[in-house]
Amino acid sequence: MDNARIDRIIDKHQGEASSLIQVLLEIQSENHWLPKEALERVSEKLQVPLTRIRHIATFYKTFSLIPKGRHEIHVCTGSSCHVRGATRLLDTVQDLIGIRPGETSSDLRFSLETGNCLGCCALGPEIVVDGKHHSKIAPDNVEDVLKDYD
Amino acid sequence: MPRINSATELEELRKGILSKRDPNKPCIAICAGTGCLALGNDRVISAFEEEVKKQTLEAKVDIRATGCHGFCEKGPNIIIYPEEICYIEVTPEDVPEIVSQTVLGKEVIDRLIYTDPNTGEKAAHQSEIPFYKNQMRHLIGNNSKIDPKSIDEYLALGGYSALSKSLFEMSPEQVLEEIKKANLRGRGGGGFPAGLKWETARNAPGEEKYVIVNGHEGEPGAFMDRALFTGNPHSVLEGLIIGAYAIGSHQGFIYTRHDSPQLRNNIAVALTQAEEYGLLGENILGSGFNFNVEVHLDIGIFVSGESSALMRSIEGKNPEPRPKYIRTSVSGIWEKPSNLNNVETWANVPQIINRGSEWYTSIGTERSKGTKLISLSGNIVNTGVVEVPFGTTLREIVYDIGGGIPNGKKLKAVHFGGPMGGSIPESLLDTPLDFDELAKLGAPIGAGGMFVLDEDTNMVDVTRFFLNFLTNESCGKCVPCREGIRQMLKIVTNISEGKGREGDIELLEEISEVAGAASLCALGKTASDPLLSTLRYFRDEYEANIKEKKCRA
Ligand SMILES: Cc1cc2nc3c(=O)[nH]c(=O)nc-3n(C[C@H](O)[C@H](O)[C@H](O)COP(=O)(O)O)c2cc1C
Ligand code: FES
Numbered sequence: 001m002d003n004a005r006i007d008r009i010i011d012k013h014q015g016e017a018s019s020l021i022q023v024l025l026e027i028q029s030e031n032h033w034l035p036k037e038a039l040e041r042v043s044e045k046l047q048v049p050l051t052r053i054r055h056i057a058t059f060y061k062t063f064s065l066i067p068k069g070r071h072e073i074h075v076c077t078g079s080s081c082h083v084r085g086a087t088r089l090l091d092t093v094q095d096l097i098g099i100r101p102g103e104t105s106s107d108l109r110f111s112l113e114t115g116n117c118l119g120c121c122a123l124g125p126e127i128v129v130d131g132k133h134h135s136k137i138a139p140d141n142v143e144d145v146l147k148d149y150d
Numbered sequence: 151m152p153r154i155n156s157a158t159e160l161e162e163l164r165k166g167i168l169s170k171r172d173p174n175k176p177c178i179a180i181c182a183g184t185g186c187l188a189l190g191n192d193r194v195i196s197a198f199e200e201e202v203k204k205q206t207l208e209a210k211v212d213i214r215a216t217g218c219h220g221f222c223e224k225g226p227n228i229i230i231y232p233e234e235i236c237y238i239e240v241t242p243e244d245v246p247e248i249v250s251q252t253v254l255g256k257e258v259i260d261r262l263i264y265t266d267p268n269t270g271e272k273a274a275h276q277s278e279i280p281f282y283k284n285q286m287r288h289l290i291g292n293n294s295k296i297d298p299k300s301i302d303e304y305l306a307l308g309g310y311s312a313l314s315k316s317l318f319e320m321s322p323e324q325v326l327e328e329i330k331k332a333n334l335r336g337r338g339g340g341g342f343p344a345g346l347k348w349e350t351a352r353n354a355p356g357e358e359k360y361v362i363v364n365g366h367e368g369e370p371g372a373f374m375d376r377a378l379f380t381g382n383p384h385s386v387l388e389g390l391i392i393g394a395y396a397i398g399s400h401q402g403f404i405y406t407r408h409d410s411p412q413l414r415n416n417i418a419v420a421l422t423q424a425e426e427y428g429l430l431g432e433n434i435l436g437s438g439f440n441f442n443v444e445v446h447l448d449i450g451i452f453v454s455g456e457s458s459a460l461m462r463s464i465e466g467k468n469p470e471p472r473p474k475y476i477r478t479s480v481s482g483i484w485e486k487p488s489n490l491n492n493v494e495t496w497a498n499v500p501q502i503i504n505r506g507s508e509w510y511t512s513i514g515t516e517r518s519k520g521t522k523l524i525s526l527s528g529n530i531v532n533t534g535v536v537e538v539p540f541g542t543t544l545r546e547i548v549y550d551i552g553g554g555i556p557n558g559k560k561l562k563a564v565h566f567g568g569p570m571g572g573s574i575p576e577s578l579l580d581t582p583l584d585f586d587e588l589a590k591l592g593a594p595i596g597a598g599g600m601f602v603l604d605e606d607t608n609m610v611d612v613t614r615f616f617l618n619f620l621t622n623e624s625c626g627k628c629v630p631c632r633e634g635i636r637q638m639l640k641i642v643t644n645i646s647e648g649k650g651r652e653g654d655i656e657l658l659e660e661i662s663e664v665a666g667a668a669s670l671c672a673l674g675k676t677a678s679d680p681l682l683s684t685l686r687y688f689r690d691e692y693e694a695n696i697k698e699k700k701c702r703a
Contacts, residue, residue, distance in 0.1 A: 018466035025408055025447060059468050060449040062408070078370035079568065079601050080527035082615050115622070118409070119373030121527035122185045122222035122534060133188035 001031045006041045020048055021056060024063060032072075033064040061102075061115075069104045069111040071149040073097070074128040078117030081124035085139075089125045090114060092139035096146060109150065153428040155436040157314045163427075164311075167302050176211050176253045177231040179294045183218025183377055184410065185534075186225035190241075194226050197242035201249045211253055214303075217293040217381015217416075220535040221281050224264065229294050234276045237262040267531070267553070284550045286513070286521050287537045289497050290374070293381035298416045301423040304384040310429055312500035316392045317437040325396040325503065326352065332507035333519045334499070338364050338455075338492030339567070339596050339672075341518070341585035347489055350479040352397045354487035359399040362464070362483075362490045363390055365406035365413075366448045366455035369568035370619065372599035374523035375493040377535045379406065380413040382497070383420035387443070389499030391430065394441045397489055401442055405460050408447035417445060452569075452623035453673050457490050458482075459625070470627050471671030492597070494523050514540035518584045522598055526552050529559065529604035536600075538583065545579040548602060559604040563687070567596025569616040569623075570676040572683025573609065592683040609688040610646045610695055616680040617642055624673060631674025634665030638681060650696035655685065 009026045013019035023046070027038055034057055043050045057063045075090045090101075093112065099105050101114040120126060123135030127142065134145050154160050180186075180195050198213050219227045224238035230252055237248065237259070244262060251257045263274045264281075273279045296303040304310070316325050330345030351359055363386060367375040379386055390402050407413060421443055424430040432440050446464050448454050454469035458476075461483045463469040482488025498520055502510050511519050518540035524547065527533050531553030538547060544564055548554065555561050565573040572593035574581070581587055588595050603612065617639040626632045638661055641654050662678030669675045685692065 020466050021449060021463065022447060025449060029408075056468055060451055062450045079565075079599075079615065080371050080533070083528050083601075083603060083607060083612075115619075117370035117372070119184045119367075119376050120188050120222075121371060121373065121525065122225065123188055124527075126188075135188060 001027065001035060001038050003041055005030070006038055007045065010042065010045045016046070020046055020053065024053070024057060028063055032068040033066060036065075067104065067108065069108045071109060071130050072111050072113065073146075074113045074118075075101075076118055076120070076124060076126055076128070077114045078121065078124070080117070080121040081126065084125045086125040088139050089127065089137065089142070092142050093127065093146075096143055110146075151423070151426040153426070155428065157318045157435060160305075160310065160314050160435060164305050164308075167306050171306065174232055177214055178211065178248075178253065179214045179216050179219075179229045179231060181217075181219045181225060181227040181294070182215040182412065183222065183225075183293075183381065184373065184412070185218065185222035186227055187412070189225045191226040193242045194228070194240055194245065197245040198249070201245050205249065207249070207254075211249075214297045216296065217298050218290075218377035218535055219294045220285075220287070220290055220377070220537075221279075221532065222534040223532045229276060235274050236264060236276050236279060236282075238264055281532050281534070281551055281553065284546065285537050286539045288501060288521050289385070289494065290378055290381070290523060290535055290537045292385070293377070296382060298381050298383055299419045301384060301420065301427065304382070308504070309384055309500075310388055312503035313388050313391055313429065314435060316395055316503055317435055317439060320503075322352070322396045322398060325392060328502060328507050329396070329499065332502045332510040333517070334495065334502060334510075335518065335585060336492055337494035337498075337522065337598065339570075339594075341589075341595065344491055344495055347479055347491070348393060348397050350477065351399075351487045351489040354480045356487055358401070358486045359397055360401050360403060360483050360486055360488040361390055361394045361397060361399045362403045362405060362460070362488060363493055363496055364455060364457075364460060364490055365404060365493045366460065367407060367493070367597065368448075368450075368452040368455045369597050369599050371527045371568060371601050372525045372597050374525045374535045374598055376407065376410060376413055378497055378523065379493050380410065380416050383416050384424065385497045385500060386493055387420055387424060387430070389496035390443070391434070391441055392499050392503060393489065393491070393496065395439055399489070400440050402444070403464055403483070404443060404445045405448060405464060406445065408449060414445075414447070421445070451625075452619075453625050453671070456671055456673060458671070460490065461488055468625075470625050471673070473670055494598070515582060515584045515587075517586055522583060522595070524583075525599045526602070527599065528565075528602040529555055529607070530602040531556050540584055541582045543580050543582050544574075544600075547583070547600065548579065552602065555602065555604050557604075559606065561602065562605045562607050563603045563609065563612075564593070565601040565603060565612065565680070566593040566599070567679070568599050568601075569619045570672065570679055571596045571599075572679050573603070573612065573687065574683070575687045592679070592686055594679075608646065609684045609691050610642060613681050613684045614639065614642045614646050617677070620673065620677050624677075628668075628670040628674060630665045630668035631670065631677065634661050634669070634674065635677050637661055638665070638678060642681065645692055645695045648695065648699040650692070650699070652696065654696060655689070655692055659685070 077086045097110045104111040126135045226240045228237050258274045264279045276282045334344045335341040456471050457478050459469035459471040524536040561576050563573040574593045621635050624631050
């Protein structure tokens with residue numbers, strides 16, 4: 001992520017220190033992770049110490065300080081999906097791609113996340129890949145779905 | 151867009167909008183709520199747009215992408231006006247037929263209407279489908295009648311008339327009095343009377359005061375705030391402006407989810423449109439009242455929905471809660487008086503002002519007035535957003551509206567309030583929906599997530615689920631919460647894996663007492679509520695797990 005893009009985001013928020021979290025959030029959503037250089041740039045432009053930025057960036061699990069894979073898999077483990085079989089679904093996904101929640105595969109193909117009810121309880125259990133919902137999915141069908149993402 | 155400079159101009163504009171509308175003109179309202187979009191309703195919307203173009207019907211038929219209709223289970227949903235014909239599970243392939251047969255030919259397509267799985271009875275109209283028929287949809291019912299991106303459609307339904315009435319016919323004190331008389335109670339969890347909170351902020355010293363919408367909705371299994379805010383953003387905004395007027399605030403904040411693009415977008419559009427019309431900003435409707443709103447996004451951690459944490463987050467800091475003895479109504483954002491209410495609480499305000507507190511208090515129970523939005527989920531046939539008057543029994547919600555339990559299973563328990571709530575057993579299903587009744591039973595309504603559990607559920611596992619959720623969400627600042635929850639989780643996990651020991655239950659009770667008394671914020675204080683409620687009603691399951699050393703996980 002180059003400085004021009006970061007500066008654009010910062011300028012949008014009038015360069016105010018109070019907008020730090022919003023700035024980080026936008027960088028995260030554009031870039032999918034927060035590189036060290038980006039944090040340094042933000043620190044310099046917003047005049048906020050790097051330690052405080054790191055404090056925030058490590059506090060929220062939405063922020064990632066390591067690169068993410070090309071495809072983000074989200075397995076909903078909210079309450080409703082839980083009683084509808086999300087645990088088995090998650091086990092299947094983990095077995096298939098060989099990583100655990102919060103990790104990225106070494107070929108950078110997939111990142112896996114869980115948690116966070118997405119408000120689609122009618123569709124559970126579900127997995128979401130790059131924003132696309134695969135609803136009421138049985139563990140047996142996961143392999144088929146993931147095949148399409150490389 | 152012209153700026154509106156008086157109450158009269160607002161009414162003229164409204165008349166103008168209405169006069170251009172033909173109530174008999176067919177309109178296809180397509181649900182673009184989270185659930186239906188995830189099921190591919192965007193493709194249904196494009197298919198309708200193409201079909202209407204193909205048949206050159208643009209002038210004769212309206213298409214409207216709306217917020218969640220409520221019946222998410224049967225999505226993608228569409229409703230065809232003026233007949234209010236509901237089609238469920240619609241695919242793009244159905245579209246040409248719907249346009250020629252139903253929209254033009256006025257004929258119902260049998261295959262696409264709802265069939266009651268129990269009676270086999272078919273229902274074509276919204277007023278006949280049990281899911282809708284047994285509700286009272288004062289707030290969410292408008293979702294299918296408006297395009298959330300069009301302020302004119304909100305105005306056509308009488309929108310902003312309550313704001314105009316407040317500004318020109320009522321003093322701030324009168325507005326406050328009306329809300330107090332209506333006994334509007336907060337919908338975000340506590341059920342605290344909104345009028346009293348407003349009054350505290352109003353009377354707190356200082357010129358600068360803030361009003362805030364809590365649109366965080368972090369409780370797993372809760373999706374009604376999103377449905378309402380995305381589908382009808384102006385109703386929340388109108389309530390907020392009225393509240394600001396009553397409290398004497400000129401700056402508002404909306405704190406909402408970062409992970410729902412529709413929600414963010416619809417709020418942004420609503421703010422811009424309201425500003426252009428002069429319903430927001432300087433000299434609102436020519437009344438001399440000024441009010442601005444800023445949007446802040448949460449970052450997906452549960453505790454940031456707690457009032458003091460939320461306010462720190464708006465200040466740009468980490469959302470760590472602070473002790474409750476400093477009330478945010480007196481000292482909140484930047485130590486200024488700050489009044490926080492939930493999305494649904496704000497959305498109730500316009501109708502109270504328009505129809506009066508007497509009308510409002512005629513709905514509900516003795517001490518819980520009005521309607522309540524419920525997110526129905528879990529082992530239930532009809533998952534979706536439900537709105538019922540307080541006083542409706544849980545049995546009616548589960549069976550008449552929710553359609554009962556899938557796969558012929560029996561109901562075991564109903565859980566309210568998510569990770570800080572509680573479960574009650576089937577035997578108490580005739581309890582009415584009521585803040586105090588449910589709290590007494592150890593299952594406070596919380597934000598309104600109603601989680602239905604069937605006979606196969608192991609309650610120890612449910613408890614473990616919620617404790618596990620909270621260990622990940624505790625901010626870690628105070629020890630009783632951070633360590634207390636972790637230890638409780640460890641013991642409950644042992645019990646559920648068949649490794650429980652005699653004395654574990656007593657130990658759990660002891661830890662929960664300490665965590666409840668010594669934690670800084672409500673997260674830690676109430677973290678053991680699911681545990682305590684399951685110990686109260688399902689103690690035998692814990693005991694059986696311990697005695698028989700059975701693994702139920
Ligand atoms: C851990 C925690 C999370 C909360 N999350 C929310 C939330 O997501 N939405 C909400 O409206 N209230 C939430 N609350 C309650 C708020 O602190 C506050 O009481 C509420 O927003 C006030 O609005 P009301 O009076 O209109 O209900 C939460 C409370 C706690 C302790
Ligand atoms: S999302 Fe369409 S009915 Fe709820």
